[in-house]
Amino acid sequence: MRSLLLRLVFAVALPALLVTGWWVASAGSTDVYWPPLRTILEAFPAVWTAERLRGDVLPSVLRLAGGYALAAVVGVALGTVIGSYRRVRAVCEPVLEFLRAVPPPVLVPVIMLFAGIGDTMKVTVIAAGCVWPVLLNTVEGVRAVDPVMAETARSYGITGVARLRNLVLRSASPQIFAGLRQALSIGIILMVISEMFAASNGLGFAIVQFQRGFAIPDMWTGILVLGLLGFLLSVVFQWVERRVLGWYHGLRASARRSP
Template sequence: MRRPLLRIVLVFALPAVLVGVWWAASAGSEDVYWPPLGTILRTFPEVWTGERWRGDVLPSVLRLAAGYALAAVAGVALGTLVGSRRRVRAVCEPVVEFLRAVPPPVLVPVIMLFAGIGDTMKILVIAGGCVWPVLLNTVEGVRAVDPVMAETARSYGITGVARLRDVVLPSAGPQIFAGLRQALSIGIILMVISEMFAASNGLGFAVVQFQRSFAIPGMWTGILLLGLLGFVLSVLFQLVERRVLGWYHGLRDASRRS
């Protein structure tokens, strides 16, 4: 009981301190661009009504989910192929290194030419940026499969899909989830950026509209909401990771106790 309570305290201690510092530093501020935190918090429920949640927050979350899911599937599939085939890796590595060095926001105008300015463009921008950490971590995870385990599986006739399901992916799982975690934060950033270009709704669009109309407290509420969204998604990701990689975390906990 004491350990979970201590963990909760540690999780919320630093955010509480930062909020306190922000509250004290901004109290009594008359700067238009730096309103008091109390004003921002009072503005929050006035701005983010049910209509705005349906019109801006929900479309953003759905775009993020679609782009992230597309990147996860493509990254794991291609990463498994490249990581398990030496010749494929030799051919693809220069192209992969070139493409991943191109900043995804630069591709927004290009994608707009082919996909238009609708949701498809925004989903492709998110997927195009999220796929690289997933792909590269999957490649490294597949390459790092224990040779003894792989040879044992081969000796027992475990090949093809069974080998992929029971040996390769579980062994590469921690590395794959490391890539998925990196991709999640990148996806949130690209979600906002893509909604700043020729959009009519979404969190990024709302923040820009507040800024252009000098509704500065409203703009700050949008920034706070994006931070809260990132925090919630991170917690959900950790819960999923704990469930899928329960065996891995169990081994780590056991090694720490020994």
């Protein structure tokens, strides 16, 4: 119980300190672009009604989920193949390094030519940026499979799907989740960027509309919603990671306790 309370204090302390600092620093502000935090919080309930949450936040979350899921499936599948075969890796590595170096926001106009300006374009942009950390971490995780365990599996005749599921993906799963964590933050950024191009709803669209209409406190409320969404998604991801990688965290805890 005491450990849980300490963790809760540590989790809340820094956000509380930052909010307090923002409140104090902006309290006497007369700058139209830097309104007091009090003004922003007062505008929040009027701006983010249930209707606006359904009209702007929900579409953004669905696009993010679609692009993120697509990137996860493609990244893990390709990463497993590339990491498992040396010749495939040698052929693909130069191309992957070239494509990885291209910033996904630069591809937005190109993707719009092929996918139009609807949700397909936005999902594709998110997937194009999220796939790289997942793919590269999967490749490294598959390459790092313990050769002794691989030889043991071969000796016991564990091959095919059973070997892939119980040895390769299980051994690589900590690094796969590291890539998925990186991809989540990239996906949120690309979600906003994609909604700033020829969109009719979404968080990015709403923030730009507020800015163009000089509704500056409303614009800041949109930024707060975006931050809260990122925090909520991070908490959900950590919960899933703890459940899926319970065995891994248990091994690490046992290793720390060992003399």
